[in-house]
Amino acid sequence: MPPALFAMRPLRAALLDAVAVLSPTSCAGCGRADRGVCDECRVSLAPSVGVATVDDLAVSFALDYDGxxxxxxASFKDGGRTDVAPHLAPALAAAVAHALDAAGQGPTRKGFAARTGASVDAVHLVTIPSSRxxxxxxxxxxxxxxLAHGGLRAERALFARRRAADQVGLSAVSRQRNRSGWLxxxxxVAGERVALVDDILTTGSTLLEARRALREAGAVVVGAAVLARTPRRHPSATTAVVRG
Structure with missing residues (x-):
């Protein structure tokens, strides 16, 4: 570590202590007081990129959805803890970079939305729409x-044409039926190269539905990236993982 950065570490800790006094919080990982994500839990968020296969779709992931x-x-998505976004963003950015490398597109921070001046060979990032x-x-x-915290942005290329039930608690078969024809x-988007981006990979039914919708509109889906995969709910991810 450069000496200047090493010297800044005590200052950073002091600033965090001051913020904790003014706005008390707890670690979203372990519940320890006075840190959004403590140093120990931050280590567990370091990306270790692997690849899962869903049908024939390669999905890059950076974390295991566990611990x-x-x-x-969960604190970020369902607890309103947007303060932890900077700690999660590097892992998702690493998964995206891996998916783009695999697609023959080097990682870049210039954005991937359509009509931004990107080359015709650019890979457009497309996210799954949230329900209203x-x-x-x-x-x-x-x-x-x-993605924004990682200096990336995606195109809103998809929309939900009907309501779908929450996927939590559904079996793999029920998830597939729930998502079928949803997007x-x-x-x-004829000829556009697309990489899908989502947060959690379980059975992969949502990603496959997104791929179907984009393919029907003429896109070429070259891969996908997620922040985390659920190993126990997705056997193919367990057997296909490649650490890098």
Missing amino acids: VPRSVL AAFRERGFTPVGLL AARRW
């Missing part, structure tokens, strides 16, 4: 916020 990552992500109810409750879109593309 500290699960607690922090979820957006009203949270006030933000989790994946979009994490549609906002416009014709």
